[in-house]
Amino acid sequence: MTPSNPETGRVLLVDDEAAFQRLGGGFLRSLGHEVDIAGDGEAALARxxxxxxxxxxxxxxxPPHMDPERGLELIPRLAGVPVIVLTGHGEHELALRAAELGAWDFITKPIDPDLLRFVVARALRKSRLEAELLRLRAEQGADDLGLVGQTPPMQQLRAMVxxxxxxRVSVLVLGPTGTGKELVARALHEGSPRRDGPFVVVHCGALSAELLESELFGHMKGSFTGAYRDQPGLVEAAHGGTLFLDEVGEMPPAMQVKLLRFLQEGTFVPVGGRVQKTAEARVVAATHRDLEAMVRDGAFREDLYYRLKGVVLRTPALAERMADVPLLxxxxxxxxAPQARFSAGALAWVTARDWPGNVRELKAIVExxxxxxxxxxxxxxxxxLRLAAGDSSEAPRSIEPAASTGVLDAALNELERRLIQxxxxxxxGNQSEAARQLGVSRVGLIKKLTRLGLR
Known part of the structure; x- marks a missing residue:
């Protein structure tokens, strides 16, 4: 139960020192907080x-070796709540790395009680205001992050987003071409405190290293032929928002070095310039390539790879979520075409067809x-549909039903059938377990099996 005082809440204190657990936990409880304590990373995740x-x-x-890297690894796994890092003197670099991984603030030990009280209260207020804003947005009918689908892979993806x-952690979105990686990046932006800031897309594979550098970091007047004026880059345009690096696996090696410098230091120099500039943006990168294999082959910098993969999200191929095809x-x-509908045969055609181009191909053909x-x-x-697909072959493995139904009924029936299967x-084959997974009663499941001809 959440305490009624808006400046108190449920706090998890993660520290291996018994004395600090006792004193720090006691101080927080005296302020009205509910305090839970963990002495190591494994216990922290469990609590x-x-x-x-x-x-x-x-x-x-x-513990066991008092390695701060183990603490840093915990931060992305504690996503969704403010994380305040406790550091020792001289650990400024560690604190900055913690902030890059999503830490909300940091306090230096030995801890000033008044500072601790203020930072904790402010973090709780901010967290609750953001939660209330998200609730109000949901009540106004927000489109569930724009990620359509009810299959387990899509439910898991939405939950992770x-x-x-x-x-503030950087995110690497992996998945086949056409699976909606940019939609995931936009959903991350819209669900973040940066939603009112810019969302800037950089297509990393579309330009040479020289042009990509100018596109990212801008250029100064006279820096090359055709540079008639100073031109700010997309990194600067993304300040305060989200920078989406699409197909980052295609980025030329020379640009990988310069991107890494920006990610590490938040600074860059425009082409032809001498004055260092700064920009602050959350970075979301995406690729259909196997970056780990590229790192092993020397085609992608290992240090850049680890900078980008704060959290990895995977977009499923359409073949992994075919029950979502009718809804999509x-x-x-x-x-x-708001007034249009599918014939039952057309709906059977889209659900039976292979979609090697994934959601992008389905969208293009249907539109x-x-x-x-x-x-x-x-x-x-x-x-x-076959005309739109340029397909003169017979409709795949489906029998044209004798009667047409509305697209919604047919789509829901097909979705329900696939989810139950x-x-x-x-x-x-255990009906009780299947009913539990689906969130229905066993009797309700039997009725659905009978209605859909699946018994």
Whole structure:
């Protein structure tokens, strides 16, 4: 239960020193906080999962070897609540690294009680204001981060985005081409305290090293032919917001060095300039490439890789979430042709088709089919979809149903069928376990199995 005082809350204190656990915990309790204590990283994660504190006080020196790197590794895993780092004198570099990983603030030991009281109260107030804002946005009908889908991979992805978005940690989004990595980056931006700042996209593979440097860091007048005036770069434009590095695996080696310097120091020099500039932006990078393999092959800098991968999110291929296809298709059709619907055969066609181009391919074909509708037409059929796909072959492995249904009913039936089949498969045919996974009663599941012809 959250304390009624707006400046008190549930605090997890992570410190291996018994004396500090007793004194610091006692001081926080005297202020009205509920205090839970952990002496090492493993215990901290267990208490975090069990109690879900509103704030974490974290000493970076973690047992067994009192290695601060172990404390740093904990910070991204405590995402979603403010983390206040406790450091010793002379650990300024550690504190900066902690901030890059998402720490909200840091306090130097020995700790001033008045400073501790002030920082903890301020962090709790800020955290609760952000939570209230998110609640109000949700009540106003926000589009669930823009990430459409009800399959387990998409539910897991949305949960991770919600957990990571409020932090300052850098994020690396991995996944096949066309799976919506930029949508994930935008969702991270919209769910963060930077949502009112700029969201700037950099396409790292589209330009040579020289042009990419100018695009990122800007250039000075006269620095090269055609540079008729000073031009700020995208890094500067992203100040206070989010910088999205799309296809970062394609970045030329010469630019990797310069990007690393900016990530480490927050500084850069425009092309042709001599004066160092600063900018502060959260970095989200994405690629379809295997960066770990590129690091092993020497094609991508190892130090840059570890700077970018504060938290790794993976976007699933459409083949991993086929039950979402009807919902996605209906969404894309409604955007371009609000009054249109799919025939039952057309819906069967999209759910049976392989989608090597993933969501991007599905979106392109459905939108093209909607655009091909004549003014008097309101139904997209299989022939129209095959025309949009440039596919003259027979419709794949589906039988055209005798009767058409509305797109919503057909999409929901197909989604329900696939989700139940997946749950039954995962439960080894055990109806009670499948019902638990689906959040329905066993009797309710049996009725659905009968209605869908799955018994």
């Amino acid at each position: 975090f999962a069990a109690q879900r504190p509103e704030l974490v006080l974290l000493d970076l020196a973690m 919600r957990r990571v978005a409020p932090t 298709a209906a969404r894309f059709l409604q955007r371009g 093209s089919a909607g655009a091909l509708l004549l003014p008097e037409q309101h139904e997209v059929d299989t022939e129209l 997946d749950a039954m498969s995962a439960a080894g």
